[in-house]
Amino acid sequence: MSVAPGTGRHYLLFATERYAGPILQPLQKAIEARGDSLRWWCHGAAAALPVPRELRVDDARQAVGFRPDAVFSAANWVPHYLSGCKVQVFHGFNVEKRSDQRGHFRLRGLFDLYCTQGPATTGPFRALAAEHGYFSVEETGWPKLDPLFDGSLPSVEPSAGDRPVILFGSTFTPRLSAAPVLLETLRELVQRGDRYWLLTLHPKCPSPLVEAYRALAGPHARFVETEDLMAAQARARVLVADTSSIVSEFVAQGRPVVTFRNRAPKPHMIDIDDPALLDAAIDRALAPDPALRAEIDRYAQSIHPYRDGRSAERVLRATDLALAGPDTLRSRKPFNLWRSLQIRRDTGYWAW
Structure with a gap:
């Protein structure tokens, strides 16, 4: 798989917990290999992540001002008021801690694209996409596992x-x-x-x-x-x-x-x-x-059938396809006033 040339796009990596670091870092590497722009928004507990100062946005206002073309979230939510394609890359596998309605397959009406890890999750999410119609699904593998297969991990x-x-x-x-x-x-x-x-x-x-x-x-x-x-x-x-x-x-x-x-x-x-x-x-x-x-x-x-260490690249390619064919991005997501207010309160952003 060849690395796509730079697109001139802006990508925002959204993290809310420390464990988001290893999930999103392979995406940072793939974006930098393209020569595109990126920023991290390390919200809440993720503020402790060792992200270089020049790659951070400090708050919601700066995140909005970055005008991202796509936002990659390692949480089960993403600020709805940000621009661009909202991409769910997941914070873990489905380990059946909860029922499907409360766990891995719960929809929150916030994402345009789900990048699934393998067949076990792709099938259920594609069925949900066909039912609800406001998001797309691409099987990419999970960026967090890329270092397990690309030989880049230290002892x-x-x-x-x-x-x-x-x-x-x-x-x-x-x-x-x-x-x-x-x-x-x-x-x-x-x-x-x-x-x-x-x-x-x-x-x-x-x-x-x-x-x-x-x-x-x-x-x-x-x-x-x-x-x-x-x-x-x-x-x-x-x-x-x-x-x-x-x-x-x-x-x-x-x-x-x-x-x-x-x-x-x-x-x-x-x-x-x-x-x-x-x-x-x-x-x-x-x-x-x-x-x-x-x-x-x-x-x-x-x-997770992928052993090539290039899932992050597949996530970027899936995002390219979503941005190039914006039918999904034009779809109206379900409106949830309470969730919208919760997100604004949590992130301190009240501009409309």
Whole structure:
């Protein structure tokens, strides 16, 4: 796939959480390769992202003044008052934390284009597009995973030696999080020292829990910040998690996962419900049998069949098509006064 020449367009990357950084950075790279203009609007918790000052807009007024031709959102919403094509690039895979009506397939009437990750989400979104008629859908793959396949990730640990590297990650949703339940078990497994552990928690997890996991770092483990999570996934042989979207991200590489009380366990997972089973489950994951390997490969193809590290380029090409054929952009989105007022209040923008 060749890189499209510069279009002279302005692109805005909209982030509301720190985890949006790894999702949108491949888009920044692809836009810069074209020679087009871009800015980041790092709103809320995303203000902590290490984005160069010259690439930032500080507030809604500056974002509007940038006059974007397209806005890429890694949140489930986007300021409706911005110009240009509103593009949903998603903040995670569909891991069935909630019903379709409340979760991954919920429509908020804000986006012109959905760039889906793979067949598992493309089909349902195309059915919704046919029903509602105000947005289009293109399957592009997920930009966040580009570095897993393009060889650009740095190493996150020099100390593992010959030991297998195991990654632990957990969601912040209290009823689904494995982190509080598995803490003592993981402490014992880390201290044993026969494996090297990379430990991470969702940025919204309670601070005392995060600090407890940070304290496990030492000669046999390292705590991984959100910004380094992709490098950790590339290095690990096995993931231990719960009902976090990191499960699907990891399986997209074709690698085994051990899940703890997953809300919707699938055949590609080794799901356990007792901390005492964790050690043996990891051993099984380190040597997956052919049946498990086949399930992992099947699921990976369904959620993200792209292994070329060029999903960000496909997102830009899909956006080009939407901008070149503006039928969707002219479609009237459903009006929701309450949501409009909420967004204006949250972003501090009241100009009409």
